[in-house]
Amino acid sequence: MTFELERITSSPVINAERTILCSLGVSALMCLSAPFFLNTDKVTTGILLCAGTITAGLFGVSAQISESKQKIYRALEEADLKSLKQTLQGEAAYDYVTTAIAAKRRVADFVNRLPVQERPRWIAEYGLQGLVTLPEPPARQLPPRPGIPNPDIADIDEESVQSVINPGALQVLQAFAANYSEYIRLDAAWLNELCDAASNQDMTKRSNHHFYLSGGTQSGKSTLAGIIINKIAAKSQAPAIVIGSDPKDEVTRWLCKFTRKFDGMKTLSSWITFATSQIDKQKARVAAVGGDCHGVPELFLAQDEVDSVYGGGKGLPGMVDTDTAKDLQGFWNYIIKFTAGLKGHGVFMGQSPLSGETGFSRPSLKNVCFIATGQTSSYILEHPQDFVNVKKEILEMLRQACELLDKAGIRYALVIPTRGNPFVALIPEFDIKGMEQKQDKDKTDFKSATPTQNNPHQHVDWYEEIRKWATELGRKPQYQELKQKWQELTGQELNEKGVTLLQEFLGYPDN
Numbered sequence: 001m002t003f004e005l006e007r008i009t010s011s012p013v014i015n016a017e018r019t020i021l022c023s024l025g026v027s028a029l030m031c032l033s034a035p036f037f038l039n040t041d042k043v044t045t046g047i048l049l050c051a052g053t054i055t056a057g058l059f060g061v062s063a064q065i066s067e068s069k070q071k072i073y074r075a076l077e078e079a080d081l082k083s084l085k086q087t088l089q090g091e092a093a094y095d096y097v098t099t100a101i102a103a104k105r106r107v108a109d110f111v112n113r114l115p116v117q118e119r120p121r122w123i124a125e126y127g128l129q130g131l132v133t134l135p136e137p138p139a140r141q142l143p144p145r146p147g148i149p150n151p152d153i154a155d156i157d158e159e160s161v162q163s164v165i166n167p168g169a170l171q172v173l174q175a176f177a178a179n180y181s182e183y184i185r186l187d188a189a190w191l192n193e194l195c196d197a198a199s200n201q202d203m204t205k206r207s208n209h210h211f212y213l214s215g216g217t218q219s220g221k222s223t224l225a226g227i228i229i230n231k232i233a234a235k236s237q238a239p240a241i242v243i244g245s246d247p248k249d250e251v252t253r254w255l256c257k258f259t260r261k262f263d264g265m266k267t268l269s270s271w272i273t274f275a276t277s278q279i280d281k282q283k284a285r286v287a288a289v290g291g292d293c294h295g296v297p298e299l300f301l302a303q304d305e306v307d308s309v310y311g312g313g314k315g316l317p318g319m320v321d322t323d324t325a326k327d328l329q330g331f332w333n334y335i336i337k338f339t340a341g342l343k344g345h346g347v348f349m350g351q352s353p354l355s356g357e358t359g360f361s362r363p364s365l366k367n368v369c370f371i372a373t374g375q376t377s378s379y380i381l382e383h384p385q386d387f388v389n390v391k392k393e394i395l396e397m398l399r400q401a402c403e404l405l406d407k408a409g410i411r412y413a414l415v416i417p418t419r420g421n422p423f424v425a426l427i428p429e430f431d432i433k434g435m436e437q438k439q440d441k442d443k444t445d446f447k448s449a450t451p452t453q454n455n456p457h458q459h460v461d462w463y464e465e466i467r468k469w470a471t472e473l474g475r476k477p478q479y480q481e482l483k484q485k486w487q488e489l490t491g492q493e494l495n496e497k498g499v500t501l502l503q504e505f506l507g508y509p510d511n
Helices: 006-035 042-112 116-126 167-179 190-197 221-233 267-288 306-313 321-337 375-383 392-408 463-471 481-489 496-505
Strands: 211-214 241-246 262-263 299-303 344-350 370-373 411-417 423-426
Touching: 006 042, 042 116, 042 411, 116 392, 116 423, 116 481, 190 423, 211 221, 221 299, 221 344, 241 267, 262 267, 267 299, 299 321, 299 463, 306 321, 306 344, 321 344, 321 375, 370 375, 370 392, 375 392, 375 411, 392 411, 392 423, 463 481
Parallel strands: 211 344, 211 370, 241 262, 241 299, 299 344
Antiparallel strands: 370 411, 411 423
């Protein structure tokens, strides 16, 4: 042992000292007690007492000297005992692990002799990945993916490539998918199915009206949101209206083209006001066609960074105040509860799935198609009570699938539709550069902003509206007032030339 040599070296010295101490102690006792038991004269008695006193003194001094050595020896004994204990524990752990490995390999050998269709079940139950042989999965062929035919929203080539880098993980997932086809989706069709359900023109058959995409930074939330918006907008009976709030000041690379987008934290209040007015206009369109929504465009209201701007009801210090955060919460829940029957779609993105951090009420989340990307899926499956309601067997299988995908480095999502079973699905890889829709950054001049009969979005004579406003104002409107009023009415911002032309049209030439 580690301290055995030192202990053995010290042992003879300690034993010799103990012998000397015992001898001195006995001698002192005998010398001091002899006069009481023997008939001695005074001289002899004095000699014995003196010898006993000296011997007792030597005993005391020797005992003090020996005490420190005794402590060192005891410390060596304790250290040696601890070292022995650790060695024995290590040996026991080694024996336990090797025995467990050997047992698992014996189980794997047995499972390998079972019919192939039974093996996936035992692989999942006993964790035999890599030990049990499975048949090679058939070569996967993706069907051709048509582009989106609506040029008013997006003109994209949606070729997707599945990125699977771990054949062993894929084998197990293929086996899971074969036995649980409703819960494991290795194809790319799941995204189409979600969007088809959200865009069905028979409103009684619609589901997945709204979407909440939850995941970490750079997990693909905005990419998926853009794809979802484009797919649903492609089936819109009139050019879709896409309005969004991007608090990150245009950092996000969106794949959809916005009718109007509010960038930055400071525009959140304006976003709520404008989006609410668009919902009111959508109500008017639905009422005009008798309430069946035939011919009404799809209306998208997209909000990025939900949990950041809400901040658990406190907002974001220095950027989003508490009142704005609460207004946003009320607005989001209003979208979810009251716009589904208006062909309205709330598309929300955030990092946290928790109601307390996002502001979504639990009843509202039941009406949202929930898509959790990456490890956010694992969190939800570890705390399923607020999100999924499936049997323990299915829950455990979904957990194992997520664990396999995490280890293999494959991008995936846990999808919880508003109707149907939750499932784990692979996220296709998209050509983002080829699909990205560039937003119009140039300011609009008056002529390009002019409403025409060819533009189905325009049903109001904005000239007459602006003229009425100027008349009610009772004076010549200032340059900035005119520019702001036009933007409030039309949602478009005029450049300097546009404001000048508008002033001339109203009979207020700019001096």
